[in-house]
Amino acid sequence: MRYPEPISKLIDSYMMLPGIGRKTATRMAFFTLGMDKSQVQEFADNLMSAKNDLKFCKICGNITTDEVCSICTDKNRDQSTILVVEQPKDIMSLDDMNSYNGLYHVLGGVLSPVDGVGPEDLNIKLLLNRLRENSKVQELIIATNATPEGEATAQYLAKLVKPAGIKVTRLAHGLAVGSDIEYADEMTLKSAVLGRREI
Template sequence: MQYPLPIAHLIDAYMKLPGIGEKTATRLAFYTMDMPDQDVDDFAKSLTQVKKDIHQCPICGNITEKDVCDVCSNPNRDQTTIMVVEQPKDLMAFEEMGEYDGLYHVLHGVLSPMDGIGPEEINIKSLITRLQKNDAVKEVILALNSTPEGESTSMYISKLIKPAGIKVTRLAAGLSVGSDIEYANSITLKRAVQGRTAL
């Protein structure tokens, strides 16, 4: 038996989410049908709202609902240091740690030639432009995950920036290889930032 089309469509939609296979998608679709109308309405609205209201900060690439994100618009942040991270979730992890008071640059990915992701596909150009326009920046901390892609992206960026005389550092090897910054605890992150080494 085939599911009625609206249910099949909903199952397909759930299957587009990461880590959700057909079985889970089907369970979620049936669960959705049993939800109160109001809850389903709110759910649908929050999906469209997040796409409409959230955009990338034009300066650093962080996600924000304002013109410029809270970090970039805060004059009390240390304007001499930029920490480069892969994803907004990594930025959140460092903010939660609460020790870092510099600025950020969010790449929204790492270089991965096998997946067709080159320098043009992530926020590298905007980082270079930002550094060229702003000579207050004295240090760039590369805080990418210790995956092969993260490593080669760090090397790539380091080569681009170093000739400009800016100090380039990377996190201390406190994070185990392949571990996600997003999931590291605050103490581990703090140690990784404090023990950062020059590249």
């Protein structure tokens, strides 16, 4: 059955979201039709606000509404460690476990020659500048996902940073190969951070 164009377009829009197939998108579209106009407007406003009002921290690459994020401006955080993640959502997962109180750095992805993603496409230059400018940093913890691309990125970063005399470690025990930090539970993440290994 063909739906009227407005609902078809809404279904297509929901299908753009990761993990949303046609069935789920259709259910969401019809749910949206049942919402009050004010609720739909608020939903649309929230989407636009997230797109227009958020920016990337000029120090670490995390999402923020200011030039510098709240983590980078927090002087109570351990300034001697930087934990490197792929995406801002990974910071949320790691920071919620309350076992790590250092700084973060968002790469914005991982090295993937097949997809045309090289070092210049990631926030690696920004990271190296941070390390040069901040003599307090003693350890770089690499928390890229346990995928072939994540491992290759970790090895690449270790080769760049080690000559500077900074200890480079990698999250270990608890994260299975192929798993995403975003979906790991608190105990698994805690174990991974505490069991990190030098690379």
